[in-house]
Amino acid sequence: MTGNVEGFDLLVVGGGKAGKTLAMDAARNGKSVAMVERDMIGGSCINVACIPTKALVSSARTLRSLRRAGDLGVHVDSPQVTPESLLKHKTGVVEGMVAINHKQFLDSGMDLVLGRARFVAPGTVEVELNSGGTRNLSGAQTVINTGTRPSIPPIPGLAEAGYLTSNSLLDLKRIPQRMVIIGGGAVGLEFAQMFATFGTEVTLVEAGSRLLPREDEDIAQSVAELLTRDGTRIVTGTSVTAVRREQGGVHLTLSNGISITADDVLVATGRAPVTSELNLPATGVDVDDRGYVVTDEHLATSAPGIWAAGDVAGSPQFTHVSLDDYRILKENLAGGARSTKDRLIPYTIFLTPELARVGLTEEQARAAGHAVRIAKLPVAAIPRARTMRETDGVWKAVIDGATDRILGVSLLGPEAGESLTTVQTAMLADMPFTRVRDMIITHPTMTEGLNLLFAAVKG
Ligand SMILES: Cc1cc2nc3c(=O)[nH]c(=O)nc-3n(C[C@H](O)[C@H](O)[C@H](O)COP(=O)(O)OP(=O)(O)OC[C@H]3O[C@@H](n4cnc5c(N)ncnc54)[C@H](O)[C@@H]3O)c2cc1C
Numbered sequence: 326m327t328g329n330v331e332g333f334d335l336l337v338v339g340g341g342k343a344g345k346t347l348a349m350d351a352a353r354n355g356k357s358v359a360m361v362e363r364d365m366i367g368g369s370c371i372n373v374a375c376i377p378t379k380a381l382v383s384s385a386r387t388l389r390s391l392r393r394a395g396d397l398g399v400h401v402d403s404p405q406v407t408p409e410s411l412l413k414h415k416t417g418v419v420e421g422m423v424a425i426n427h428k429q430f431l432d433s434g435m436d437l438v439l440g441r442a443r444f445v446a447p448g449t450v451e452v453e454l455n456s457g458g459t460r461n462l463s464g465a466q467t468v469i470n471t472g473t474r475p476s477i478p479p480i481p482g483l484a485e486a487g488y489l490t491s492n493s494l495l496d497l498k499r500i501p502q503r504m505v506i507i508g509g510g511a512v513g514l515e516f517a518q519m520f521a522t523f524g525t526e527v528t529l530v531e532a533g534s535r536l537l538p539r540e541d542e543d544i545a546q547s548v549a550e551l552l553t554r555d556g557t558r559i560v561t562g563t564s565v566t567a568v569r570r571e572q573g574g575v576h577l578t579l580s581n582g583i584s585i586t587a588d589d590v591l592v593a594t595g596r597a598p599v600t601s602e603l604n605l606p607a608t609g610v611d612v613d614d615r616g617y618v619v620t621d622e623h624l625a626t627s628a629p630g631i632w633a634a635g636d637v638a639g640s641p642q643f644t645h646v647s648l649d650d651y652r653i654l655k656e657n658l659a660g661g662a663r664s665t666k667d668r669l670i671p672y673t674i675f676l677t678p679e680l681a682r683v684g685l686t687e688e689q690a691r692a693a694g695h696a697v698r699i700a701k702l703p704v705a706a707i708p709r710a711r712t713m714r715e716t717d718g719v720w721k722a723v724i725d726g727a728t729d730r731i732l733g734v735s736l737l738g739p740e741a742g743e744s745l746t747t748v749q750t751a752m753l754a755d756m757p758f759t760r761v762r763d764m765i766i767t768h769p770t771m772t773e774g775l776n777l778l779f780a781a782v783k784g
Pocket residue numbers: 338339340341342343344361362363364365366367368369370373374375376378379440441442443470471472473491512599602603634635636637641642643644645646647675
C-alpha cells in the first residue's frame with residue numbers, strides 16, 4: 326500500500342443492488358460514503374442480468390405475439406428480428422437505466438470511485454483506479470457487495486473450444502443457427518426459449534434428472550413441455566463429457582453417448598462468488614468452501630465492522646433479495662438486529678408464460694411434515710387467458726390442512742409474476758386461503774384465477 330488512507334463513515338466495495346442503495350441512502354443522510362465499482366454502473370442486474378435479459382424476453386414475446394396475431398384476427402406480414410435491431414433495443418434499455426443510476430449516485434453526494442478494490446489491511450482497500458493510479462480507502466463500516474460471475478465447469482475441451490456466458494451472449498453479435506445450452510436453471514431456460522423464438526435450434530443439456538430441481542416435478546414437467554413445444558430440445562440426466570471445435574462447428578459428446586454439433590455453446594451452470602481477487606484474508610473475512618462470504622443472520626462477517634450483502638453473501642440470487650439485504654444492513658449498521666431468517670422470497674422465471682413461485686412446493690411442504698391440501702387449475706379455465714388465447718400453463722396451491730394457511734403457490738401462466746404478489750400479500754397477512762377464494766377480484770383479469778384456484782382446494 327502506498328499513500329494516505331482516506332477514511333469514510335461507509336465504504337461500499339462493489340456497487341450491486343444492496344450496496345448502491347445503501348451508499349446513496351447514507352450519503353443523502355449526510356454520511357461520508359465511498360462506493361468502489363470496477364466497471365458496471367448500477368451492478369449486474371441492469372447491465373448484464375435481469376434488465377437486458379428481460380428486454381430481450383420482451384422482444385421474443387412481441388415476435389411470438391406477432392406470429393400468432395392471426396389467431397386474434399390481426400394480419401401482419403412476416404415479422405423479423407436481426408442481431409443489430411435486438412442489440413439496439415437491449416443497449417438502449419440498459420444505457421437509459423445506467424444513466425439514471427449514474428446521476429442518482431452523483432446527486433446523492435457519495436464519492437463514486439471507479440476502479441478495482443482489494444483489501445490490503447483490516448478495513449482498508451486499495452483501489453486500482455480505472456483512470457490510472459490508486460487510492461486507499463477505509464470505512465468505519467464496510468459493506469462487500471461484489472456479486473457473482475458465471476461458474477464454468479471443468480469439461481474437457483470446453484475452454485479450448487470457446488463458449489458463451491450470459492454476459493457474452495448479450496453482446497448479440499449474431500443469432501446462432503444452432504446453440505447448445507449447458508444447464509437447465511433460470512438462466513438456461515430463459516435464454517433457451519428466447520433464442521428458440523428468434524430462430525435458433527436450441528438443445529438444452531441438464532445434468533440433473535429434470536429441469537428446475539427446486540420446483541415440484543409436475544410443474545417442472547409442464548415447463549419442459551412448453552419449452553419443447555416452442556422448439557427447444559431438452560436432454561436431462563446427461564452431462565457433457567467432451568467439447569471440441571471442428572470445421573463446421575463445436576462438437577459436444579454427452580454422457581449418454583449422443584453427440585451434438587452446434588455453432589455456439591452457452592454455459593449456464595450456475596454462478597461463482599467474486600471474492601478470490603478481494604484478498605479477504607487481509608481483513609479477516611471468512612469465506613466458505615465455495616468462496617462465498619460467511620455472514621450471520623444480520624449479514625455481519627467474521628471481521629468487526631465489515632458486512633456483506635447480495636449474491637456474494639450467499640443470499641438467494643435475486644435482485645429483490647439484494648434490495649432486502651440493503652434494508653437489513655440499513656437497520657443493523659445503525660445498531661439494529663434485523664435478520665435474514667424466515668424471509669418470504671418470491672421469484673419469477675421469465676418464460677412465456679411465466680413461472681412464478683412463493684413459499685413451499687408440495688414436495689417441500691410434505692417433507693416439512695405438513696398435512697397438505699392441494700389445488701390445481703389449468704390456465705385455460707381463467708377467462709382472461711381465453712380472451713388473450715394464452716391458455717397454456719397450470720396454477721398450483723399448497724395449503725396447510727390443519728390451519729387453512731397458504732404454504733405456497735406455483736403459477737405457470739401469462740403474467741404470473743403479477744398475480745403472485747396477491748398471494749404473497751395474503752401469506753404475509755396470515756390469511757386463510759378462503760379469504761382469497763372469496764375476495765371480489767376484477768373480471769376478467771389473470772389474478773381473478775386465484776378465486777378459481779382456491780375454490781379448487783381439495784379435502
Ligand atoms: C442472466 C441473468 C438473469 C437474471 N435475471 C434476474 C431477474 O430477472 N430477476 C432477479 O431478481 N434476479 C435475476 N438475476 C440475478 C440477479 O442479477 C442477481 O441476484 C443480482 O444482480 C445480484 O446483485 P448483487 O447486489 O449481489 O451484486 P451485483 O449486481 O452482481 O453487483 C456487484 C458489483 O460489484 C462489482 N465488483 C466486483 N468486484 C469488484 C471489485 N473488486 N472492485 C470494485 N467493484 C467490484 C461488479 O462490477 C458489480 O457491479 C439474473 C442473473 C443472471 C445471471
